[in-house]
Structures are given as structure tokens and as C-alpha cells.
Amino acid sequence: MANTRRYRAFISYSHADKAVAEWLHRALERYRLPSRLVGQQTGIGPVPARLTPIFRDRDELSAAGHLSDTLRQALADSDFLIVIASVDAAASRWVDEEVRLFKSMHGESRVLALIAAGNPGERDITGFFPPAQRFQVDREGRITDRETEPVAADLRIGADGKRLAKLKLVAGLTGLPLDALVQREAARRQRWLMGIASASLALVAVMAVLTVAAIQGQREAERQRAEADGLVEYMLTDLRQKLEPVGRLDVLDSVGRRALAYYEGQRPASLDADALGRRARALMLVAEVRELNGDGTAALEAYAAAEESTAELLARDPDNPDRMFDHAQSVFYVGQVAWQRRDWDIAEARFRQYAALAERMLATDPSNPKWKLETGYAANSLGALYLDLRRPDDAITQFQRYVAVTDQLAAEAPGDTSALWDSSQARAWLADAFFQSGNSQAAEAERMAELTILTALRAADPRNSSVRMSMARAHDALATNALAQGAVVMAATRARDALVEMQALLDQDPANSLWRDIATSAANTRAEALLLDGQWAEARGVNAWALTNALELTSSDPANRRWTISLLMQARWMEVAILFGERRTVEARAGLARFQSDFGASRSADVERGAATAWLAIHAMEAADRAANNDPAKARAAAAAAGDLVTPVPGTKQQALLELVTAQAAGQTALPAVNPGRYPAHALIQAIRP
Structure with a gap:
């Protein structure tokens, strides 16, 4: 029977996936079926020469007078529904509603999907689909409890790629075998x-x-x-x-x-x-x-070579800000590649040149927001470089400039949420630089300023997951900062706020690995604060949650060393500390041995990436246990083995742990004096002593 519907397919997508939807719309409407296949009878009818027209709701509905009526008619007039699947699509009530309506009209078999974004290593893809796509819908439009298994083309890195994903959808829209299309x-x-x-x-x-x-x-x-x-x-x-x-x-x-x-x-x-x-x-x-x-x-x-050309153009017209801008981009990219290659001197020289060009642009028109923003970007580039180089004072200077620019632009454009967002992120960078420098009070002030901006953004858009995620990160950073100052109760409270926020987001999308990463970090921070406060039972529960999630993440992507260092190793040493705190000494010693067995082979490389504090805690606990077991020689040896854990510009937590193991290596038996306002390293070994 000939197809009498108006549209070959209806593309449903979240606004966040607009670029993918536009690409797919063009790709399908421009695709020509191989002439030898046109007219062939398949299970859904004769193969057409073209797949036109394709309905993409945001374009087609822009001039419609009645959105809901037009939408329903377009769904009724479409042979297929193609859902651009992603975390954002899964959370979109409009995408869910379009799927529900289409299924109630045409059944389950004509819903196709294209995964637009997500963790490339994530095997469970259900978190990319809205409820109406994960479950069957009856003729009355009710979502049932009968699960479906969505099959999707996949644009994620390491998956189908654009070419194969497009052909998979063409196969679904025509009923042709995929291999026939691939060969043609x-x-x-x-x-x-x-x-x-x-x-x-x-x-x-x-x-x-x-x-x-x-x-x-x-x-x-x-x-x-x-x-x-x-x-x-x-x-x-x-x-x-x-x-x-x-x-x-x-x-x-x-x-x-x-x-x-x-x-x-x-x-x-x-x-x-x-x-x-x-x-x-x-x-x-x-x-x-x-x-x-x-x-x-x-x-x-x-x-x-491009830099040479733009330099010549600028030399011929030195007062032209557009020539300055073009040359600034060339200079920046040379610096960026050098930075990626760890050619620090070249990177710094180019970023400084970029900053000078940005200032020249601004001098030609001090009110131009584009030139103002260029000065901010230049400062941010230098600041990020200095953070990598462990030069926090230099980073602070640059990020302060970035904050000044973004704050000014936000003030000049009241209500511009993108300007406010830039301002919040600039303060987050500055807070990181202050924390690296050891200035915990300044870091806290910047994080609080960031939270103030984010709170306003959330009030304007309570469902904005990016803002909610950033708020959780800010609370976790504040908790970490509080720990560095010895404020364990405040740290536990801040970390709890971060964890509650992230667990709420995870309830919406359990497959979101970024959210799970941030939630696990917050759980580690809360567990650490609780154990340092001697609240062993509660710390054990939080630590168990963190450990489960850290293992889930690292097993999904073993090559992701950052997850191993910042999440799993942290949860592991805290597990040992809690066992010692609860006087489960045999299990704690087994935990010490397991830590060294699991992570010892990559110790040197991991320390350079931030694992020093975890290893210092392990050495401190082992030395204390040896001393408690009346073996002072092995206690000193265990502490002395931490001698390779000194890194440039150690943070306050690392410094406190270093002082502890240094005292242990010297054979000191008395607990170090509690120093108010500093990380309470002594609490790690207090429960181990006889």
C-alpha cells in the first residue's frame, strides 16, 4: 500500500541536542537511496528515492499558531519517530510527551533512536531515554510497566560514528538490510x-x-x-x-x-x-x-605559519582591531598546542602575547564587550597554565583579572544568564588557585561568591542540571576547604549538602557518570569529615556508598586513572581508617595490604597526579599499627617509606600528614599536638594506639 502520510519521520530532541538534530535533519533529507534499491518491496513498503520530508519540531512549529494541535497532527502524519537520545532528552518532558503520543498513534515498532552524547564506556544506555521510550505505551497513551529495549544508532566516541549511524537510521526508515546500504x-x-x-x-x-x-x-x-x-x-x-x-x-x-x-x-x-x-x-x-x-x-x-601571516597583516594595519583579533587567535593556538605538549616556556610566551593583543584591542574601543571578553579569556589561559605549573600566586593574579572582566560584563547586561554563568565559573577558578596557595579563607570567600551567583541562576531555572551540579561542586569544595582548616563538623555538613544534591540528580539519570563522579567525591569528603570526628558508624555507611560507586566507575573505564586516584584510592584508605577506628584490627591490616597490592605498581606516576595524600595516610596508619604492636623499628621504616611523597607546593592536608609521618619516622611516640585551624592528621592514628 502506498504511503499517504506527509512526513517520513519526526525528529524529537532536547534543545541541548539541537546541533545533532540539525545535522541529522540535513543528512537524512539529502540522502539519496542507491538507484538499484529504489522501488524494492520491504516490510514497510517500496523503497523511496529520497527520505523527504523530515519533520523537526522546533523548525516546523516556529510559525504555528497552536502548538499542541500542530504537534499532534505532525506526529499523526509521520511514518517514524526518531528520538535524539541523551541525558537531556531523558529529562525532557516534551520529548517524553512526543514519544508517548507517537506510540499511542502508531505503536512501538516505528520508534528509532540516535544516541547523541554520553559516557563512551557506558554500556547501560537506558539513562539516555525518557520513560515513554523505556516502557510500552497503550492505545490510550498510558505508560505501562512493561519495559522495552530501545535499539539505537550511536554517535558516541568509539561507537558508530556519523556515517554508520546515519545508515542504520536509513535502514530503519526503509526496511532495507544495513549491509546492503553499507556496501552501496x-x-x-x-x-x-x-x-x-x-x-x-x-x-x-x-x-x-x-x-x-x-x-x-x-x-x-x-x-x-x-x-x-x-x-x-x-x-x-x-x-x-x-x-x-x-x-x-x-x-x-x-x-x-x-x-x-x-x-x-x-x-x-x-x-x-x-x-x-x-x-x-x-x-x-x-x-x-x-x-x-x-x-x-x-x-x-x-x-x-598562520601566525606569521596574521603578524604580517597586523604589521601592515597596526591600528585595526580585527587584525589584532585574527593575530591573537593564531598566537593563542600556538600557545595551546605548546601547553598540551608541556612546552611550558613557549605556552607562557604565547599566552602573554595573546594578553597583550587583547589589551590593544580593548584600547581601540574600551566599551566593546567582545574585546573585554578577550582580555578575560587571555587572563584565564595564563591562570590555568600557572595552576598546572604549581604557581598559585601567578594564577591568582590572572584569575582575579578574569573575575573582574566577567563581573563587569554581568553588571553591564543585567539578567543575562550566560554572563552570570561566566562570572560564577571565573570565581571557581580563582577559588582553586587560592586553595592551591594555602589561602583557605580566600578560597572559601570565592566559593561563597560563586554560590551566591549560582543560587540566583537556580531560582531563575530550578531544573537547570548544570547549575545544580556546579552548586554541588561548590559545596564539596567548601567542605574540602573546611577540612584543611580542621573544621570537620562544617565539612561534614557541606559535603552532605553536595551529596544530597548529586544523589537527587542521579535519581533522574543513574547512567550519568559525571554526576556519579561528583557524588562519589562528595561522599568521600563527608566520610573523611565523619571519621576525623570519630563518628565511625556513620562514616562506615557513607564510605561503603562511596566505595561501591568508585568501583562501578573504575570498572566501567579502567583506563581512567583520575577516577582511580581521586575516588577509589580515597575511599580505600578511609575504609582502612574506619576499620582501625572500630578496633577491627585484623580487617584493617588486610586493608593496608590490599591497598599496597592494588596501587603499589603505579605509585610514582600516581603521586605526580595527586595520590600523595592517600599514600601518606596509609603510611601513617601502618606506622601507628606497628608501634602499637611493639615493633618500633618497623614503625619507623613504614613512616620513612613515605619519603618519596614530598611534592611541590603541598597543600595544608598533605603538609599535616607529612609532618605526622616525619615524626613517626624519627621514632616519636607521643601524638603530635593538635593545631587548631589545620587538618587534624592526628585523628587518623588516635584510635590505633594501645
Whole structure:
């Protein structure tokens, strides 16, 4: 029976996934079925030549007078529903309602899905779908308790990729076998790439002719040079956009290298402004392709060549702020690649140059918000670099500038939530720098200022999960700060607030690994505060929750060393401390041995990444246990084994633990004096002593 419905498919999506929805809409409407397959009879009818039209609700409904009526009619007029699945879609009542309505009209079998985002290692994908997609819907539109198993194409890293995901959806929309489409697409792409190769050879030929033409006549050489520039820019812009969806940036590699050699062979001073601008744009694109291919050395080379062009353009027009901006971007990217490669001197020099250019832009028009923001971005780049270099004082100076810029922009645009958000994040950066410097009071003040802004943002949008997550992070940071000052009761309260917030978010989306990460961190902080306060039973319950979740995260992605260090190792040493505190000495000793067995092989590398405090706590407890067991020699040896745990700029917690193990290594038997306002390291071993 011929299809009489108006739309081939209806795309349902959360606003957060708009870019994916737009890509899918274009990809499906532009897709042409292979001619040999058109007209074939499948289980859902004859195969069409095109999959048009596709209904994308935010576009189609923008001019509608009655949203609900138009929506219902569009759903009724669609053969299929395609849900852009993500954490945001799962929480969207509008996506859920569209799925519910469609299922009540057309049944379960015509709902397709495309996973847009999420943890690449997450195997349980149910957290990406709204309730109406996870459960069957009856004809009256009621969601039943009968579960379904959504099958979805997957855009996440390491999954289908855009090309295969698109073909999977085409197969679902037509009833064709996926392998038939893949084979036809492969043949089509092969013919197309052969055409690209021919075009590439033609480009190389143009460049070769250009070399000869330069000798034959200046005008002709300039004309052909412009043609070559245009070809290069086409290859690296329009053509690149066509290649990216099928994952074949490598096809551009040889052309990119030739283009780079071609441009490097020309002195920037000999080119007019238009040609020089084309050179810079092409080289920036070459650099981006190199970065996408993971070739940092080649990317740096191309960015540096682009920097040379933008520098020449600025030298010709030194008072033009747009020329300053273009050159600032080139300079920034050179610095960014150097930073990623740990070339600290180059990174700092370029970021400082970027900051100077931003100040020059602002001087041309002090009221221009774009130039103001550039000065803030430049300061933030330097600040983040200095944090990595463990130079907290320098980082503080830069982040204070960033805060000043974002606060000013927020004041100039009252009610602009994006400006307020930038201001809150700038204060979070500044708080981290203060904490690294050991200035806990200043860190607390900045976190409180951040919370004030976030509270206002939450009042305006109570369901905003990003704001709620940031508030939980701020509370956890405040709890950590309170611990460093010995305020264990305050720390426990702050950490509880963070944990309650994150557990509420996890109830909405248990599959969200980022939220589970933040919740586990808050649980670790609360457990630590409770055990330092001697509340062993409550600490045990919180620690058990943290340990379960840390194990879940690390088992889902064993390569994620940060989860192991910041979550699992923290939960493990606290588990040992609680066992000692509850006088379960045999189990505690087994925990000490397990910790050293599980994490000992990677100790040196982990310490550089932040594991020093966990290891210091382990050594302190082992030394105290040896001393309690009347074995002073082994006690001193256990403490002395912590000698490799001294790191640059240790925090107050690490410093307190270092002082404790140093005293133990020296054979001191008396507990160190309690120092108000500092991390109470003595509490870790107080329950171990006889």
C-alpha cells in the first residue's frame, strides 16, 4: 500500500541536542537511496528515492499558531519517530510527551533512536531515554510497566560514528538490510574519493605550473597564485565539511602538506592582503586537521605559519582591531598546542602575547564587550597554565583579572544568564588557585561568591542540571576547604549538602557518570569529615556508598586513572581508617595490604597526579599499627617509606600528614599536638594506639 502520510519521520530532541538534530535533519533529507534499491518491496513498503520530508519540531512549529494541535497532527502524519537520545532528552518532558503520543498513534515498532552524547564506556544506555521510550505505551497513551529495549544508532566516541549511524537510521526508515546500504555507500564513496584524488592531483599540477608562471610573467603568476589559493581554501573548507561526516580527514593530508609547503615557500611580505588572508585561513585549517588527526607537531607547524601571516597583516594595519583579533587567535593556538605538549616556556610566551593583543584591542574601543571578553579569556589561559605549573600566586593574579572582566560584563547586561554563568565559573577558578596557595579563607570567600551567583541562576531555572551540579561542586569544595582548616563538623555538613544534591540528580539519570563522579567525591569528603570526628558508624555507611560507586566507575573505564586516584584510592584508605577506628584490627591490616597490592605498581606516576595524600595516610596508619604492636623499628621504616611523597607546593592536608609521618619516622611516640585551624592528621592514628 502506498504511503499517504506527509512526513517520513519526526525528529524529537532536547534543545541541548539541537546541533545533532540539525545535522541529522540535513543528512537524512539529502540522502539519496542507491538507484538499484529504489522501488524494492520491504516490510514497510517500496523503497523511496529520497527520505523527504523530515519533520523537526522546533523548525516546523516556529510559525504555528497552536502548538499542541500542530504537534499532534505532525506526529499523526509521520511514518517514524526518531528520538535524539541523551541525558537531556531523558529529562525532557516534551520529548517524553512526543514519544508517548507517537506510540499511542502508531505503536512501538516505528520508534528509532540516535544516541547523541554520553559516557563512551557506558554500556547501560537506558539513562539516555525518557520513560515513554523505556516502557510500552497503550492505545490510550498510558505508560505501562512493561519495559522495552530501545535499539539505537550511536554517535558516541568509539561507537558508530556519523556515517554508520546515519545508515542504520536509513535502514530503519526503509526496511532495507544495513549491509546492503553499507556496501552501496562504500562503492559510492570509492568513486567519489577517486574524484577527490583527481582534484588533488589537479591542485598539485596548478601549484607546479605556478612555479613556472612566476618566471614567465608577474601578472599571470599572480592570477594563477590566486587560483591556487582559492583551490586550497576550497579543499580545506567546503571539501573538509563533506569529508568529516564520513571520517576521512586523512584524504586531505597529502593535499594539506602540499598546501603547507606551497605557502611556506612564499614570503608573506610579497603577498597582497587578500592573498595573505587566504594563506592564514588555509594554514589554520591545515592545523585543525592535524589536531583532529592527533599530530601535534604538524599542527604546531601550521599554526606557527598562520601566525606569521596574521603578524604580517597586523604589521601592515597596526591600528585595526580585527587584525589584532585574527593575530591573537593564531598566537593563542600556538600557545595551546605548546601547553598540551608541556612546552611550558613557549605556552607562557604565547599566552602573554595573546594578553597583550587583547589589551590593544580593548584600547581601540574600551566599551566593546567582545574585546573585554578577550582580555578575560587571555587572563584565564595564563591562570590555568600557572595552576598546572604549581604557581598559585601567578594564577591568582590572572584569575582575579578574569573575575573582574566577567563581573563587569554581568553588571553591564543585567539578567543575562550566560554572563552570570561566566562570572560564577571565573570565581571557581580563582577559588582553586587560592586553595592551591594555602589561602583557605580566600578560597572559601570565592566559593561563597560563586554560590551566591549560582543560587540566583537556580531560582531563575530550578531544573537547570548544570547549575545544580556546579552548586554541588561548590559545596564539596567548601567542605574540602573546611577540612584543611580542621573544621570537620562544617565539612561534614557541606559535603552532605553536595551529596544530597548529586544523589537527587542521579535519581533522574543513574547512567550519568559525571554526576556519579561528583557524588562519589562528595561522599568521600563527608566520610573523611565523619571519621576525623570519630563518628565511625556513620562514616562506615557513607564510605561503603562511596566505595561501591568508585568501583562501578573504575570498572566501567579502567583506563581512567583520575577516577582511580581521586575516588577509589580515597575511599580505600578511609575504609582502612574506619576499620582501625572500630578496633577491627585484623580487617584493617588486610586493608593496608590490599591497598599496597592494588596501587603499589603505579605509585610514582600516581603521586605526580595527586595520590600523595592517600599514600601518606596509609603510611601513617601502618606506622601507628606497628608501634602499637611493639615493633618500633618497623614503625619507623613504614613512616620513612613515605619519603618519596614530598611534592611541590603541598597543600595544608598533605603538609599535616607529612609532618605526622616525619615524626613517626624519627621514632616519636607521643601524638603530635593538635593545631587548631589545620587538618587534624592526628585523628587518623588516635584510635590505633594501645
